[in-house]
Amino acid sequence: MKTFQLDPIPGSEITPESVYKRRHLLMGTVGGLLVAGCARSEPAAPTEATAAEAPAEEALTTFQHATNYNNFYEFGTGKDDPARYAHSLITSPWTVEIAGLAETTGRFDLADIVKLAPVEERIYRLRCVEGWSMVIPWMGIELGKVLAHFKPLADAQYVAFTTLADPKQMPGIRSRVLDWPYVEGLRLDEAMHPLTILATGMYGRDTLENQNGAPLRLVVPWKYGFKSIKSIVRIEFTKRRPPTSWNRSQPSEYGFYSNVNPGVDHPRWSQKTERRLAGDTNLLFAKRIPTRLFNGYDQVASLYSDMNLRKYF
Template identity: 65%
Template sequence: SAAGLPLLANAATDEASTPYDDITQYNNFYEFGTGKEDPAKHAHLLKTSPWSVTVDGACAKPGKLTLEDILKPHPDQERIYRLRCVEGWSMVIPWLGFPLADLLKRFEPTSQAKYVRFETLVDPKQMPGQKRQVLEWPYTEGLRIDEAMHPLSFIATGLYGKALPGQNGAPLRLVVPWKYGFKSIKSIVRISFVEQEPHTSWGRSAPDEYGFYANVNPDVDHPRWSQRKERRIGEFRKRDTLAFNGYAEQVASLYSGMDLRKNF
């Protein structure tokens, strides 16, 4: 959208992108196993074609769409975003995709749509990590509707100009660059417009550690480690972690008046 353009220009980074091999071989995607190398090892089992996405809840045009239907109206854009994992490491990733808002608006959410809830595929044959109940499957995440409609919120379908590999969340994954990486749900099969704040898989697993908002915040420690610094993959020394992962100028106003220590 036109209003988003200057904002996006300011959000652009000139930091060096993390090498493709690191982005695609160091992943947290528990559907393929809890080790960092497991997703790259097992993602070939994932069949991304045919693929469909169910859209339901508080919207005028719900339905079940094929991947082609989802993608058709949206020309590819590149967005180079920082990604900060809650574990304390970070990358810079050149994504390919389109704004989440452009997708959501097609379904005409109603005034009851206060939140958007996302679900990942459940199929232990394709996702062997799901044979164990390490998290609540389907992996579920959510955003407040204004967060979801924010011009930085993005649906990625590729990276480095190539199709998105399975281990990075093919064929459709969310990217919310000012939040910890676990919010950026992968391999999406369902999008629901809901009135109540949705439960999330990590929130259910450890509510004191993984809040709904999960905005990158150097001043709010994870209970078991500090969030003040991060190791950028490929770098030796640690960097200071920035508020909202360096996107405060773009997104801080979404949270004005909120206690970010309580709403962590």
């Protein structure tokens, strides 16, 4: 397939490197996002009364923990398998196919896609469906600004994503734990929300570690971590809701929306609390804290105001 060139955003709209590397976009409260520094001290566990509030400061998960405790089944199902085996992933050159209901489609170099929006640092909570969570400083670009460049058509209602599936690079694909390639999807308004980003780096670094989804991954902070598809090679605009890997594999356990919701338990465990892997705390000794609806990102609540969140889980 032919590779096309993209017109970059004007230089006047690109955040200077000296600025964006100091910018810490934290968890936010109702009405907008909070721009501030992130404390590195261990926070007190929230009480039931304050559990719904997003604190202004939270301890970052260490780089060591964030890069050595991962889910990336293409490299194995163990939490340390991705860090052990992902060195085999070749991340350059890398292209992404844009397909479906959009005026502009084709295969594009990753470098050209990254130029379509300013790179910012976003410090987000990442909540795993298994009951643990992290606070990670991502470097990334707003997905909505990228998608707008390709001009989705009026019939486009969803965005589908696909991960690379190469058994030569990804030994986990030889197993049948999932139907490869890994696929995910968002409703178009979810994808266009300014909180949704394509991450290209972390902890102030311009690139992601392979085990964290290099070179391009989705981060949707109000959804469970398995929605944050890694090593993306295809983005498609669709009219109908696309299939997603975990929903297709175990539909009674993993819904399409996958919003963090303490009121809707996983069939095999409660989602009311979580263990925060923050600072140098070992997960085994981490305090259990209340889980917040939408992971504390209240500004997305309007996306689901007319939905039964038990039915559409």
